[in-house]
Amino acid sequence: ILNVEQSPQSLHVQEGDSTNFTCSFPSSNFYALHWYRWETAKSPEALFVMTLNGDEKKKGRISATLNTKEGYSYLYIKGSQPEDSATYLCAYCMNRDDKIIFGKGTRLHILP
């Protein structure tokens, strides 16, 4: 069974502060790592797809890094805003033609 672990489960951050959270995945075989943002009552939306060790991706105030050798990815949010409140999911894919496995997510709450 492939385990994709995300930590922490839940996080409260003051508006304006920066934060980060972790996704851990098996390091033995790797094809891609996805990050999704999931707002309450909506559907998940893709943030990043990362495939190379050392990859860094950025979209506005959100960025992500990838370490495939040790099996982890970090998601960073700079200067948190209320609209950043959401669940952030990572998903791991072992092979090109294989399914992707989602972690349980990190629930981020931005405090005004």
Added chain:
Amino acid sequence: NAGVTQTPKFRVLKTGQSMTLLCAQDMNHEYMYWYRQDPGMGLRLIHYSVGEGTTAKGEVPDGYNVSRLKKQNFLLGLESAAPSQTSVYFCASSYVGAEQYFGPGTRLTVT
């Protein structure tokens, strides 16, 4: 483009009834997926398809069947619904190895 659509949006079933959920995508994606979302469990993959005419089991396939007769459609069937299948069901599609696009979800209650 409509993206990924799901039919119906809501459904209430009695135990033992059957139903089919329809997912349609207009992006010419090869891959399609069915997930269920339960509190504290995140998204769990039920079945997926890597192309027309193909299907494969995910993490929680028991009690569900799927078919992909046309590239743009992916059907999820419940032959004999059980209360444990009360959930929100999401369909998604993607190109090979690319990000997934999700439908709006179907809320199913089995009484």
